[in-house]
Structures are given as C-alpha cells and as structure tokens.
Amino acid sequence: MLFPPNDWLPQAPLERLPLGWLKIAGIEVAILRLDLIDPLISGNKWFKLTEHLKTADRCGAQGIISLGGAHSNHLHALAAAGKRFGFATVGLLRGHPQQTPTVKDLHAFGMQLHWLGYGGYRARHEAGFWAPWQTQYPTLHPVPEGGGGLPGARGCMQLRAQVCAQLGALGWSDYDGWWLACGTGTTLAGLVLAEAGEHTVYGALAVPDDHGVAEQVEQIMEESGVIAPDYQLCDASRGGFAKVDSLLLEFIEHTEQASGIPFEPLYTGKALLALKQQVEAGKFAPGTRLIFLHTGGLQGRRGFNP
Ligand SMILES: *Cc1c(COP(=O)(O)O)cnc(C)c1O
Numbered sequence: 001m002l003f004p005p006n007d008w009l010p011q012a013p014l015e016r017l018p019l020g021w022l023k024i025a026g027i028e029v030a031i032l033r034l035d036l037i038d039p040l041i042s043g044n045k046w047f048k049l050t051e052h053l054k055t056a057d058r059c060g061a062q063g064i065i066s067l068g069g070a071h072s073n074h075l076h077a078l079a080a081a082g083k084r085f086g087f088a089t090v091g092l093l094r095g096h097p098q099q100t101p102t103v104k105d106l107h108a109f110g111m112q113l114h115w116l117g118y119g120g121y122r123a124r125h126e127a128g129f130w131a132p133w134q135t136q137y138p139t140l141h142p143v144p145e146g147g148g149g150l151p152g153a154r155g156c157m158q159l160r161a162q163v164c165a166q167l168g169a170l171g172w173s174d175y176d177g178w179w180l181a182c183g184t185g186t187t188l189a190g191l192v193l194a195e196a197g198e199h200t201v202y203g204a205l206a207v208p209d210d211h212g213v214a215e216q217v218e219q220i221m222e223e224s225g226v227i228a229p230d231y232q233l234c235d236a237s238r239g240g241f242a243k244v245d246s247l248l249l250e251f252i253e254h255t256e257q258a259s260g261i262p263f264e265p266l267y268t269g270k271a272l273l274a275l276k277q278q279v280e281a282g283k284f285a286p287g288t289r290l291i292f293l294h295t296g297g298l299q300g301r302r303g304f305n306p
Helices: 020-025 044-058 073-085 101-108 117-125 131-136 149-156 158-170 186-195 213-224 246-259 268-280 298-303
Strands: 014-016 028-033 063-068 088-093 112-115 140-142 177-182 200-205 231-235 289-294
Touching (some): 014 158, 020 268, 044 063, 044 186, 063 073, 073 088, 073 101, 073 298, 088 117, 101 112, 131 140, 149 158, 149 186, 158 186, 177 186, 177 268, 186 200, 186 213, 186 231, 200 213, 200 268, 213 231, 231 268, 246 268, 268 289
Parallel strands (some): 028 289, 063 088, 088 112, 177 289, 200 231
Antiparallel strands (some): 014 028
16 A cells, blocks of 8 residues: 555644743744654655655555655655555665664664766666666665655645644634755745745745755646745755754753754754844744644754754
C-alpha cells in the first residue's frame, strides 16, 4: 500500500508561544507544532509528500524515488513513511558516502541509497536526469527534491484548516498572518493558496537570495491560477544556508528554556530570530496575532552540534 489508510493526516497541536519580546511588543503568536505530528515522520515534509503519494498510488507505483542531502529532512520523512506504510523507497544522495545520524536512519528504515557525487547531483534539473533511474526502478514514482512543486504546495494547504479548528481553544476568533521558514518556498506557497488572500503569509528565507525562491513561488502561483496571492519574503539566512553563528545558537537556547519548545538552527531557529528582529523594528502593530509554523527538522539537528 502506497498511500496510508485513508487520510492519515495527523493533527499538529496549536500552542501559545510565551516569549518576553513578543509580550513587550504586544504581539501574540501561536505556534503550529508540525514537529509533534509523529515520532518519526516529522514536519512540513510529510504534508509536502501527501499529494505526491496519492499520484504515485493512482499511477500504480510500488514506491517512491527521490533525492536530498546527507541531513535531508525530506528523505528522512519519506523513508520513515515507506517503512510505516510498507512501500519501497530509493534515495539519491548529494556527495560521497558518509555516515550521518540521518543516513543511519535511512538505512534502518530500509531506503536504498545511491550516492551521486556533487556533479551528478547538480545534474538533477537537467532533462534526461530521471531516465536511467526510471529504467532501473520502473515501478517507482519520482518525487522532486524536498517534495516540491505544485503537488507539494497542495499537500500543505490542509495546514490552514488545522489552525482554524484550534483557534477557539486559544480564545482567538481570527489571526493576522503566518510566519514560517522557507527553503524552496513550497510550504509557503501552499499556505498562500489555502488563504486565497484572507491572511498574509510571511516567509523567512533560510537560503540566500540567489536560490530562486521568489521565482519558484511565483511559478506555483501561476500554475494554480490564484488571484491576488498575499505573501512577503524576507531574508533570514544569516549569510548562507546552514551558516550558524553564536547569536543564533544563544537565541535558540534562550527560546527553548523560555518556551520548552525545541528549534533547530537551519530553518525554525532562523525564522523565529528573523521574526524577533522584525517585531523589534516595529513591523507589526500591537495586538497583531500571528501563526508561527514549526516546520520540524529536529532530526537533522543531530548532525549539527557546533
Ligand atoms: C524543508 C524545510 C523547510 C523549508 O520548506 P520549503 O517548503 O522548502 O520552503 C523549513 N523548515 C524545515 C524544518 C524543513 O525541513
């Protein structure tokens, strides 16, 4: 079975984020904890996969082949899902064979791995890249890096309903916008589609400007024909993807102590720090209510112990 028992859609808890700098500014934030949806299948990567899995199911595929790096949250969620629901998974990895906590898990979950080197991995966007893999694995359905594209975005649309269903329990009747980390912008695009202009979606870029996030989001907007998409992107990369500095690490430690919520330095920690900076710069009026999307990624943190 490729797709889990009809709509295995775990509910992420929505909690208040009680932090001093928010209180001082009069801003309220609730955090949607995608890090808690499942012990193994964590974060936004599960939601990005659901539509791809449905398509694979419809095509009669036996499993999924996809790609990522040696700390990839996407491959981790895919391999864990394959093990849980009993479908085959193959991972094409960037670089040369190495053991990371993530790679050990991929093996343990039964994912078959091929290391492409760096040049081989760079060729992933070229026409014809998939042909030899489809010859080798004719029964597997290919999914792009990170589970991206319009299907990935569609899978994230359901997050809006999860928030709406839990607002009342927080005593909120509405909210003003979303704040989340972006790598490819696929998750952001899904929220923008689901909101259809109702609330602004703020994306904190965990990658530098030249990664083409804005273009990828625009492409998804065009493909889906959405009218008046409402989103803003800001830089949160702190000099580069996976670049970590002491201010960031101290911020994460303080935040974890104050809130009891774990963050990792590549996406969620950077996104929250960028929010703090924007709040302190007066971007949001007192009384603003935001949903911070905790996109997970904690498994990848094991490989980054600076
Ligand atoms: C992949 C990832 C993101 C980025 O998601 P996109 O849809 O590519 O923008 C954000 N946070 C975490 C923890 C991730 O693993």
